[in-house]
Amino acid sequence: MSGTSDTPGDDASILTKTKPKTQRPPLYKVLLLNDDYTPMEFVVHVLERFFGLNHAQAFQIMLTVHKKGLAVVGVFSHEVAETKVAQVMDFARRHQHPLQCTMEKEE
């Protein structure tokens, strides 16, 4: 008879449903750090090349890093942030500049 069995999936087995929490994948800030040696034009070029910024935007962010010590240059998924950091670090290393780029989980 329907409704009298304890069989899982039977209509008598589960009467409450918990609403699943919608999980958003965490986002990561990519940060550029100041140093005393990397040329300003190189940093502007990096921001244009790897972060798709126009020249004016790139120049502004470079100046913010230069004055404040660091700035967020973009917010991405973990995979994309990791790729951007690797691209910047590799490009800087190949040009023998000490430019540092890191990522941090956005809370």
Ligand code: TYC
């Ligand atoms: N401080 C550097 C200079 O005076 C310029 C610079 C800006 C370096 C931003 C790194 O992330 C940086 N040449």
